[in-house]
Amino acid sequence: MVKFGENNEVIREEDARAILVGIQLGEDISYSMQELWGLAEAAGVTVLGELIQNKEKPDNATLIGKGKVEELEELCQNMEADTVIFNDELSGMQLRNLEDKLNVRVIDRTILILDIFASRAISREGKLQVELAQLQYRMPRLMGFGKSLSRLGGGIGTRGPGEKKLETDRRHIQKRMEDIRAELAQVRENRGIQRQKRQRSGLPVVALVGYTNSGKSAIMNRMMIMTDREDKAVFEKNMLFATLDTSQRLVKMDDNREFILIDTVGFVSKLPHTLVMAFKATLEEVIDADYLLHVVDSSYEAADFHIAVTERVLKELGAEDQEKLMVYNKIDLLADRSHLFEGGKNAVAVSAKTGEGFDVLLEKIREALFFDQQMVKLVIPYDRGDLTAYLCQKIKPERMEYKAEGTCFEILLSGADRSRMAEYIKEW
16 A cells, blocks of 8 residues: 655555445445455455445535444444545545544545556556556645645644645646656657557557456467467466556467457556546557457456446447457356357357367457458569568468569458559459
8 A cells, every 4th residue: 555755755555454435325336345345455455344334425524424434433443444445536625534533544446546556557658657647636635635645734824834835745746747748648659650550561450458357468368379479478467457558469360360469458447537547548559449359257246347347438438339349258267158148249258268269259350350351363563572572471372473474362352452452453
């Protein structure tokens, strides 16, 4: 877990002992609380228990009611908790009021997710995105960090050193946010150049999306194994947000057709808006993909909840209408699989662990990406060696001969490639 020091530096603390708190405003939050439990454990927190309040509307001062605050205070004392984690985002005033009443550290779901992201980010881009999201979260809450960022003095009606400290903090954060945005803009420009290179190569792009820990990285690694590229495996682990950085790998199928496979950051319910915005440059890979693989942990009892979470995030990104395939992963953990095929032709069941179902998955990808391919005959003049190289490197010719007028191909071409080489389509 993290807190913030006097000079806005992040201070990491270990061995937090926490109680989870949720407010139920009519809608069932049991799955959301289960998710919060998993997030807390992913951040290294020992969860002692949880407290849920049914309420018509949240309390402006403390989110939960006065009686529940008193009950929570007693619970913290009896269970020797040093942290309380709320399932909803808290305002600065609520943070301050709760810490004053409970005498323990209070954080909300957003800062918990930011903490996990901060510990998982590896690349320079990932670290910058997380830092930007943290600063965006903290900026309107400087007055409410209580024990995490104490004011040095002053009070209501005064202009003491505390007010000066807050102004200094605010200016420092604003300057740092400007610097990060400028650096991320450069990263975004470089990513755009890479995207243009991919587009020029003519290779289609497939993006893995889904709830965190659904097995996206494991699916990428299984494809690397199937195509004899184990040395290109990416990091995978059975934990929430094991990887944050986007990975891309070339997948070459047995018929020599190729596509780029991209692994993206996992989703979670109530994903902080600051994180969605900070990671937008990374998540743009989803929008530009030719095909999406929506990976689902089929062994989770509430898989529909995970599916709904992913669909909401895709909608927020503007990618809800992208062509996609439902990929039900982890079927090796299931005794009954009949319910997985309700999606019909737009669904496939696989096990990244054993490789079961991957032949079907690759066939589905082949059908989606190369559906418009047709067999044609080409005669490429010898002075167009660039086209000959492209056809030999990127596509497996069915037949190839050298004649006086040029190199002759009998080859499967996509609609885009047929348009590109229309003048060379000839009988021979």
